[in-house]
Amino acid sequence: MTESSNIVPSAGHEPAPVPAWARKSTVVGLSVLVAILAFGSTTQTWIDADVQGAAVRTAHVMVQGSNAATAVTALALVGLAGVLAAAVAGRVGRFVASAVVVLAGVGVAASCIAVIADPRAAADSSIAKATGVSGGPATTVLTWFPAAAAVAGTLLALCGILSIVAARRWPTRTKYDAGAAPHRRGSGPRGEAAEAEGGPGTRVDEIDGWDRLTRGEDPTS
Numbered sequence: 001m002t003e004s005s006n007i008v009p010s011a012g013h014e015p016a017p018v019p020a021w022a023r024k025s026t027v028v029g030l031s032v033l034v035a036i037l038a039f040g041s042t043t044q045t046w047i048d049a050d051v052q053g054a055a056v057r058t059a060h061v062m063v064q065g066s067n068a069a070t071a072v073t074a075l076a077l078v079g080l081a082g083v084l085a086a087a088v089a090g091r092v093g094r095f096v097a098s099a100v101v102v103l104a105g106v107g108v109a110a111s112c113i114a115v116i117a118d119p120r121a122a123a124d125s126s127i128a129k130a131t132g133v134s135g136g137p138a139t140t141v142l143t144w145f146p147a148a149a150a151v152a153g154t155l156l157a158l159c160g161i162l163s164i165v166a167a168r169r170w171p172t173r174t175k176y177d178a179g180a181a182p183h184r185r186g187s188g189p190r191g192e193a194a195e196a197e198g199g200p201g202t203r204v205d206e207i208d209g210w211d212r213l214t215r216g217e218d219p220t221s
Helices: 002-012 024-041 070-088 091-117 119-131 145-169 180-184 188-198 206-214
Strands: 045-051 059-064 138-142
Touching: 024 070, 024 091, 024 145, 045 119, 045 145, 059 119, 070 091, 070 145, 091 119, 091 145, 119 138
Parallel strands: none
Antiparallel strands: 045 059, 045 138
């Protein structure tokens, strides 16, 4: 009777295997990758603009993503920080950080779509800085980087959603998330030995033992 009571709890506390798609290394690695791709795209040319007019001679202006969509750079960094925070936070912190990643990804995608929809408006500040003329006639041509950044932003938002779903399967890092009681009951060689000798009722808790020693009592009695 004593042997069966010792075997059942140990089998019940075995952690379920985590699927490959839900592993922390998979989710965090993919999220970091797409956040870096979104950030890296802003260092490239998004718009090629040819400016012509009476007030200015013909000029060719190459507009970087960081100038065409300044929010993308900041949001990509926010998403990256959220991913790293979700990797080390507790259960509640993971949910909050993953939600931030979702919002950052949506913001990146929305900013890129705005550039694709109106490249002339996105390039206006760069054209004015290069030529000294704002709002003049100009021909703009988009490169493939805005579309790539929009895809990266969408994937970042999806990674945030995946993190929310998969984080429930990740091992907790604090005793408050994991639960202190299951670890103290029959876990480890000392707990199993105590149960084998006299059952759970005869096992002395360490904190209670120290309290009894402080009062001058024998904790083993």
